[in-house]
Amino acid sequence: MNRARNPLWRTFLELRGNPRACVWTEPLWGLSMALVLPYASVFMLALGLRDAQIGFLATVAMLSQVAFGLAGGIITDRFGRRATTAWFDVIAWVIPCLVWAFAQNFWFFLVASLVNGALQVTQNSWDCLLVEDAERSKITRIYSLVKVAADCSALFAPLAAVLVAQLGLEPAVRILYVNAAVVMMVKIVWLYVWSRETRQGRIRMDATRGHTAWRLVAGYRGALGLLFRSRGSSLALAVAALTAAVLLVNGTFWQVVVSERLHVPYEFLPFFPMVRSVLSVVFFFTLIPLLTTAVDLKRATLWGFGAHLGGQIVLVAIPAADGTATVSTYVFLGVCLLLDSFGAGMLAMLAEALVALHVDEGERSRVMALQRTFIMLAAAPFGWISGWLSGIDRTYPFVLTSVLLVVGLVLAATRWVPTRQDADPALVADPA
Secondary structure (H helix, E strand, O other): OOOOOOHHHHHHOOOOOOOHHHHHHHHHHHOOOHHHHHHHHHHHHHHHHHHHHHHHHHHHHHHHHHHHHHHHHHHHHHHHHHHHHHHHHHHHHHHHHHHHOOOHHHHHHHHHHHHHHHHHHHHHHHHHHHHOOOHHHHHHHHHHHHHHHHHHHHHHHHHHHHHHHHOHHHHHHHHHHHHHHHHHHHHHHHHHHOOOOOOOHHHHHHOOOOOOHHHHHHHHHHHHHHHHOOOOHHHHHHHHHHHHHHHHHHHHHHHHHHHHHHOHHHHHOOHHHHHHHHHHHHHHOHHHHEEEEOOOOHEEEEHHHHHHHHHHHHHHOOOOOOOOHHHHHHHHHHHHHHHHHHHHHHHHHHHHHHHHHHEEEEEHHHHHHHHHHHHHHHHHHHHHHHHHHHHHOOOOHHHHHHHHHHHHHHHHHOHHHHHHHHOOOHHHOOOO
């Protein structure tokens, strides 16, 4: 690969200002939350929680995100993108990690899930910090780089596997949660020092200074009109909601079906996201740029839904293991990871990029806050539903995700609305 000619690598080297600060600090996710997330659901099972309770917690987390998401636009405009990101990262990640680290029963996880919902505030402010001062033609690639940075995080997964193998599941996961709290704090401080308030952020801080909270809430009415008058924003909202629901189910129950139905040992669990992430990084530097630098994001969206659907079907089709997982089980899981790494990676990037490309720039924080609220409301029931389905048969949650992905395919094929990037080739960076 010629680094000078690869468009994604070139964008990475040319990043400046806030986009560079956001992208370059993102790999610290790998030394914090990425180490412990593969064990989150099986850790709950080890402490006596049932599948239905785990699904209920996923729904509670989503509903908490809805509440915080509604306030996210107001908070981001009032206090600025930079300060909001710092304070609410502490609330959303550092505090819940410490609660998870000392969890004893369902109620600890419930409290942590409620507080963790604050991530929607910082997601809104962080997205604004990331793209508001960026060149519009580079937004798709910037979100690709964010996804690559998150995927590179999984390369640290063997550290968690070694810890689990040496100490056992429960004590190892508690240590990993404490580590996550510490490393996330380092990431928060580093991003705050390295970033600056955006131009639009300063404008919104000035515009909202002295206004009451109720007056700022009333401003959502205009943002709501902007959101639903735009067919492009509505389409982006639907794609993002379907993607969020599928990612919620996979993030909650993928490791459960692999460990409990296919009998893959606990210490192997972190290697699956690591392999998925390595493959995703390869795709982001090779195949995905070919699909997203052309003047047609519709094709990329269809490929994303189709590939992810294939991965879910393969997972459902893997025969249940009687005892220890067999060689054929790992072969099937490899095929599943190959398809998921491309499909889920593409959809995760496009779900963010399409929203950013369709949104009204002057009302970005409020419109994006409303979009995230509707996305979380749409995705929330699928946590409880998938938990109930998993209690019946652990493959059923992935039958559900397959149906959602078929809906996404049909929607993208029949209701596509071009972004400005689709419509105007001048807004697309030269891929050479």
